[in-house]
Amino acid sequence: MLEDEIINWSKDIYQEKIANTQENFNTIMLVHLPLADLLDTFVFGLTNRHMPMDQAPINWKTDEFLQDLERIFEARPPVGQNEIKSIRRPKLLDILHDWIVGLESQPDEQHMRHRIFGYFGSLRLVDAIVAKRLFERDGGASQELAPADAAYFKEIFGHDFQVTTNGQNERLIVQLIRQARHAYTTRAWNLQKAYDDVMIASALNEELIEAAIHTVVDNVLTNESQPAEAHKRLVQNLQNIFLTKPTVSIPQQRDSASIAVFKEDVVAWGLAFYKTYSDRMDRFQQEELSSEIVSDSVISMIDDTIYATIGKALEGGDVLDSTQVRRLESECRLIFRQSPRLSDESSEGMDPNFVMDQISEWAKKLYDQRVKELGRELVTRLERYYVLEKIDENWRQHLHGIDELREGIGLRGYGQKDPLLEYKREAFGMFERTIDSINRETASTLFKVFDVGGEVEEQHMRRIEPQSFATSHSQVEVFKQVMAAQAPRQQQQRAQPARPGERQRVKTVVKAQRVGRNEPCPCGSGKKYKNCCGKYA
Known part of the structure; x- marks a missing residue:
């Protein structure tokens, strides 16, 4: 043919x-x-x-x-x-x-x-x-x-x-x-x-899998006449390809219809296994990419923190003198738990750009050292947790501050200032301070965790992580607690428990007599109640 x-x-x-x-x-x-x-x-x-x-x-x-x-x-x-x-x-x-x-x-x-x-x-x-x-x-x-x-x-x-x-x-x-x-x-x-x-690299993976399964099944059914031997050889050959045992068995009847259905079942099993494997590999790649993104974000936060710290130490100047350098080293010690040695031999001061490069390189080396000590997997988990925590914490504080600013910005009009321009200016300043706070707190917390020990901190994180949302919502009740503390003395006395050995007295409920609006005022002024004490009731 x-x-x-x-x-x-x-x-x-x-x-x-x-x-x-x-x-x-x-x-x-x-x-x-x-x-x-x-x-x-x-x-x-x-x-x-x-x-x-x-x-x-x-x-x-x-x-x-x-x-x-x-x-x-x-x-x-x-x-x-x-x-x-x-x-x-x-x-x-x-x-x-x-x-x-x-x-x-x-x-x-x-x-x-x-x-x-x-x-x-x-x-x-x-x-x-x-x-x-x-x-x-x-x-x-x-x-x-x-x-x-x-x-x-x-x-x-x-x-x-x-x-x-x-x-x-x-x-x-x-x-x-x-x-x-x-x-x-x-x-x-x-x-x-x-x-x-x-x-045959031009073929799709699914096509190669289907062709390979058809070839394996045909060879086994052609060369093996005993069902037990055929099943054993088929399982071995498919396991060599997929590294796992198949879940299908050779039919007892070897007519063309049964063999065709059997091939379809084996192909469906192979494609399902390949899809599971492919999805798992894609998930691993996404997790690896996510880990790289978080790590790059942390490095950027460290650089931004160093830049803001140097700008604060400059105090509007162009160079850093010896006092400012010592102050900068102290700030680095607070953030990174260590301090780099900054040479200040020049009597004219140090260039801020040079200091920025020096501290940034030192901080990155220190961070890489901590990553090697704790392992990339644990560091990635800590980075994700604390980056999200600091962003959430500072952003809620920022929104609360924006609400307070919005409530009182109208008073700027009494000072001959445009409330809208003042609101934009101060809101932008608050946003910049929020970003600086996020960067600084994230860097400081991570280096603190690395020094304390990754394992202890991880156990602590696992213990408090399921309660993080409840803790966040409980902070909303702070205002109610403050207002309850400032309630009238009668409410406080009503909430106090009885002393040991002292019987709690039950107060008699007395129904007060209602005064009509046109009746004489009980205070004795001679005026009607609606024009006297009842005027503001």
Whole structure:
């Protein structure tokens, strides 16, 4: 049939393209790196990803680390979350290496390479290859590359890989990672056309998933006659693609209608799983973007706080004298819990712009240091909480002040001033002071929290966070409480409880006699009640 001829012709062309590009494809897949070394490199990179060396063990994501290992190797290593935090890095890598070697079912090499590249990413593997090689030699502290290491990198990344130094005070590992990435991406870019032909990159992800599922189902049903073996092989093949077990079973009857319905069910399951995975990745990206936005806002608040503090210290002058510099250092100590050392050797004073750059750079370094100590995830939570809290608190005070200004601005007319212009001028000044207060209080609170300790503050934040809205609404009752305190003495006495041992007296209710408007006034003036005491009643 013509359809079969077209299909066979397409397969021949596709196989020819695969054969022509196999060498290039192998270069991209780093086939010059043995599978055992690739697995060790993947574990090394995964360890640095979830358990960075520059972070305290309390901030390590050991649970996610074990979940990722289980996702790739379909088993968990013989170490627990808390045990990992107490094992030295080289010993932990040796334990994981022995565990991988001792797995009962050894993975297929091509399948495992695709699996690691698809999950971990090629550039992360490039970084891990360089970092692992230098770490095994001297912990990554050396600034000179050994000839054996240079030959190793050329074998992995190609003979055109050249190691050059930029002459700056930059660590060797940073330079090598940058150059390895450049060499790998350049080679991959040159081979992108061939790679796209092999991987059919022009197709949509949903189309690729549907085609892959149809191919897997057809191969299993064609080669396996026993239902149990067919189901086992189908589950294994689909699990290799989606990293999870499918929820469908092969029908007992293998007629065309049942197989077609079964394929539709498997495709629906695969597309639903892909949509869930895609939505989760989008959510992670949005959270990461939100974290970056909040972090940039906090840095801007710190800069604005420094600018306002310097402007306040200048007192209208052009330079900062020694007294103003000392005062500025004291203000920095109040805000940042520390104070930078500002050199004031010049008798003519210091340039405010130079001081601004100096303090800003010092504050950012201090902030980055606190972020590394506490971890980016915890710092992001603290930033979100306290930024919103300070904005809400100061904005409510600003609105209250605007209401008071609106009530009394009309009196400016008695001073021959335009109330509208005065209102605009003072309202704008109040708004600027509100922004300055938000920036200063946010920066001061965050640095105070960082010094006290992120864990203690986080527990405190969790404890008070559900009550934050109730606390805000309770502050509205302050005015009522003040008015209640100024109530007449009779109301206070009525609210006071009886003393211990003293019997509460019950007052007799006496109905007062009503005085008519035209009757004589009870005060004895002789006038009618409506013209005397009842005039203002």
